[in-house]
Amino acid sequence: MTAKEWPLYEVFIRSGQGLAHRHVGSLHAADATMALENARDVYTRRNEGLSIWVVPSKDVTASAPEEKGEMFTPADDKIYRHPTFYNLPDDVKGL
Amino acid sequence: MTDEARIAELEKQFDDYVEADNKAEPKDWMPEKYRKTLIRQISQHAHSEIIGMQPEGNWLTRAPSLKRKAILLAKVQDEAGHGLYLYSAAETLGRSRDQLEDDLHQGKAKYSSIFNYPTLTWADVGAIGWLVDSAAILNQIPLCRCSYGPYARAMIRICKEESFHQRQGYEIMLVLNRGTDAQKQMAQDALNRWWWPSVQMFGPPDEASPNSSHTMKWRIKRFSNDELRQRFIDQAVPQADVLGLKIPDPDLKWNDDRQAYDFGAPDWDEFFAVVKGKGPMNKARLDHKVRVWDDGGWAREAAMAHAEKESARRASQKSAA
C-alpha cells in the first residue's frame, strides 16, 4: 500500500455548447492538473466534452439527506409561486 | 423505542422505498447489509474490469494489423475506465480505493472467474469480445436501473461503451471464418474453449444461488442467473450460425414449446474450482496485478511529493506578494 492515498476529485463535464457542467464521476489524482488530464483521458474518450471542471471532493459541502424536510418543504406551501395557481378566463390571450 | 426497533423501522422504510424503484444516494441512511452487499458486488465488478484487461492485453503487441492493434488498445483502455467508474461508485459507500485494491491483492475480493483462462491465439480476442462482452452486457443492462444511484449511473456510462467491444469481437470471428482453413479452425477452437466459461459468467444455477432473493428485493438484481443465461444462449446460437461455427454443446436444441434453446449443463465443479483459485491463470493474474501495483508505488509517492511541494511553493509566493 502507498503511504498516502491520492486525494479524490469530483469531475464535471460540459458536453455541449450552451449546456451546464454536469457531474460525471470522480477520480484520484496527486493534484488538480493531473486530475484534469486524467478526467480528459477517461471521461471524454468519445467527444463527450467541451470543458471539464475538477473539484477536490473534500471541498464539496452537501446538504444532509436527513434534513431534507426543513431544507425543502418550506417551498411546498407556496403554490402561488407557480403560474397554474391563478385562475384566468380561457379567452384571455398572451398570459 | 429501542434502538433495534428503530433500526427495524428504518429498514422497513428503506425496503419499501427501493422496492418502489426509488434510488438510494451515498449519504442516505441504508441498511448495513445493503451497504456491504453493494461494496462486495461493485468492487468485484471493478476488479473484473481491471483483471479483465490482462487476457486481451496479452495480444496488444501481436495484433495482426495496426488497425486491430488500435481497436484492441481502445477496448482495453475502456475496460480500465470501467474499473475506475466502478471503484468511484464503491468508494461512495465508505470503503477507500486503497482498501478496495488491498482486498483484491490479499485475495479477499473476487473477480469474474472467466479471466482465469489464457488467451492462446488471436481468435481468443475475437471470442472474448463476442461472448464475454455479450455476457457482460446482458448482466449490465438491468444494472442501469439498480437502486443505488452511483452504481446505476456508472453502469449507464459503461453500457454505452460496451457495444463496440462486442461488435469488434464478432467482426474478428467473421474475418477469420472467411479466411483459410487454419484460420477457421482457430476460430472454432477459440469458441470451444470460451463457450462454457461464458455460459458460467451468469453465476451458479438459481437453486444454488443463496444471495439472490435479497438483491432482488433491493432492486440490485432484476433477473435471475438462469434467466440471463437463457437470454445469452438464445442470442448466441443464431450469431454462431451466421459465423458458420459450431457451439460445443451436444444437448443444444431449439424447444418449440418454450420458444428457447435447451442446453446442456456446464461443468459446475470446474467453475467452483476456478472460483476457489484453481484455474489455469488465477495465480498469474493476481501476481501480475500485485507486481504492477508495487512497481508503481514509487511513482505514486513521487507524484504526491511533487504536488505537495508545488502547493507549498504557491502558498509561500502568495504570502510574499
Ligand SMILES: [Fe+2]
Ligand atoms: Fe467493461
Ligand SMILES: [Fe+2]
Ligand atoms: Fe467490455
